[in-house]
Amino acid sequence: MENRMLLGKTVIDGFVICETGLHIGASKENMEIGAIDAPVVRDPVTREPYIPGSSFKGKLRTLLEKALSPSEPNLINKRNIGTDKNPVKIHVCDNSNEAINCKLCRLFGSTAGRAEGSDNFPSRLIVRDLYLTPESVERLSDIDTGLQYTEWKFENAIDRVTSAANPRQIERVPRGAEFKLEVIYNIENPEHLETDLKNLKLAFELLELDALGGHGSRGYGKISFKIEKIEAMSIDYIKDKSKIAGHVVCKSLDETEIMRINSLFNTSKM
Numbered sequence: 001m002e003n004r005m006l007l008g009k010t011v012i013d014g015f016v017i018c019e020t021g022l023h024i025g026a027s028k029e030n031m032e033i034g035a036i037d038a039p040v041v042r043d044p045v046t047r048e049p050y051i052p053g054s055s056f057k058g059k060l061r062t063l064l065e066k067a068l069s070p071s072e073p074n075l076i077n078k079r080n081i082g083t084d085k086n087p088v089k090i091h092v093c094d095n096s097n098e099a100i101n102c103k104l105c106r107l108f109g110s111t112a113g114r115a116e117g118s119d120n121f122p123s124r125l126i127v128r129d130l131y132l133t134p135e136s137v138e139r140l141s142d143i144d145t146g147l148q149y150t151e152w153k154f155e156n157a158i159d160r161v162t163s164a165a166n167p168r169q170i171e172r173v174p175r176g177a178e179f180k181l182e183v184i185y186n187i188e189n190p191e192h193l194e195t196d197l198k199n200l201k202l203a204f205e206l207l208e209l210d211a212l213g214g215h216g217s218r219g220y221g222k223i224s225f226k227i228e229k230i231e232a233m234s235i236d237y238i239k240d241k242s243k244i245a246g247h248v249v250c251k252s253l254d255e256t257e258i259m260r261i262n263s264l265f266n267t268s269k270m
């Protein structure tokens with residue numbers, strides 16, 4: 001594996017807003033009998049619903065993989081991360097030498113395959129768990145649904161074989177709820193910076209046109225992004241905040257803004 005360097009960080013700060021009810025399911029194992037059929041995942045300490053960074057990142061990855069597949073022939077190599085009965089096939093590079101040249105795996109990371117010489121390529125993206133904003137916690141603590149911060153909705157699924165109705169209660173975070181977003185992109189290679197950030201922006205846009213969590217085809221999980229600021233920092237600046245030449249603050253991931261970040265790391269001395 002080639003020697004990886006850390007040249008800087010790009011920190012994306014903002015919010016994810018639920019435009020429709022959001023259901024990110026929790027395991028039912030530790031639910032009491034008589035509880036709702038499909039509960040949402042909650043912080044074990046505060047009991048507030050949250051969006052695990054892993055779920056959020058996984059969705060971005062899936063959407064970007066589909067979008068890049070027509071133009072990136074290497075993405076045809078898929079691995080089954082599910083079971084034989086329930087296969088889930090996604091693209092994952094088998095080793096770090098492939099991953100560094102793969103537009104998907106160098107952003108989202110890859111784990112070693114079974115072949116000898118396989119190794120991991122840790123993700124350049126860090127997606128923090130997304131917690132409700134204090135304003136949303138306050139607003140949702142007043143709702144009168146019998147559940148803490150959430151609502152529930154009946155969904156009547158019909159068994160396609162027996163035609164039997166299977167009514168279920170699905171718990172959702174109500175529309176209008178806002179979660180704090182923090183995504184960090186590690187700058188390791190100036191030559192990849194522009195493409196990686198453009199692909200991240202594409203993944204955000206695709207997610208707004210898709211759905212987060214369960215039951216997306218029934219209207220759940222429409223979200224929108226509100227980006228507050230994007231801060232790019234060189235290692236020199238992180239060490240010494242007076243080195244302002246290594247620092248830029250942007251408002252979006254639009255092309256002109258990405259070029260400003262790019263100019264921090266693609267200078268004539270490189």
Ligand SMILES: [Zn+2]
Pocket residue numbers: 091092093098099102103104105106110
């Ligand atoms: Zn790959």
